[in-house]
Amino acid sequence: MAAMVNLLPWRDALRRQRLRFWALMFIGGLLMVALNLAVNVAMNMSDRALNTLWVQEARRLQQALTVREQRLAADAAQRTALAQILVRQQETRRWSLWLAAIGDALPEQAWLTALEWQGGALALAGKANRFPALAALDRALAELPGLRRGKPGATLRDADGRWQFNVQLLPGDANATSP
Known part of the structure; x- marks a missing residue:
């Protein structure tokens, strides 16, 4: 097996x-x-x-x-x-x-009594001995370069016989229109 x-x-x-x-x-x-x-x-x-x-x-x-x-x-x-x-x-x-x-x-017969700067304008107040001095002042201010006239102010005669004036000047060209 x-x-x-x-x-x-x-x-x-x-x-x-x-x-x-x-x-x-x-x-x-x-x-x-x-x-x-x-x-x-x-x-x-x-x-x-x-x-x-x-x-x-x-x-x-x-x-x-x-x-x-x-x-x-x-x-x-x-x-x-x-x-x-x-x-x-x-x-x-x-x-x-x-x-x-x-x-x-300023002419010789005119002088300033006050200067005031307000709102971008220069206000001038003054007196003049004679009325022609005011006209000369107005012409002289109109010829200033760079300034122009603003609102016209009052022109009065005081008790002493002097002319009181108020002028407003604005910066800018004199030929520009006033506000």
């Missing part, structure tokens, strides 16, 4: 080989999941760190921009104030020249 072949050790070896294969596959899958999780955690941490840096840099830039805007606003305000000062100085120089010209244009 033929000898019997025992297949049990072979089956046991095959079973162990399959068990090792599937155990390695399972452990490999777990290792892949763990590795993927570790990579994701590391990427999230680096993204958070990068986002934190971006936020900090954005805040720093915003603060720098705010400081720069404040400086620019202060510079603009200073330039505006300086421009206003220059305009006032030019206007003061212009009126100084006009007042000197008015003083030079």
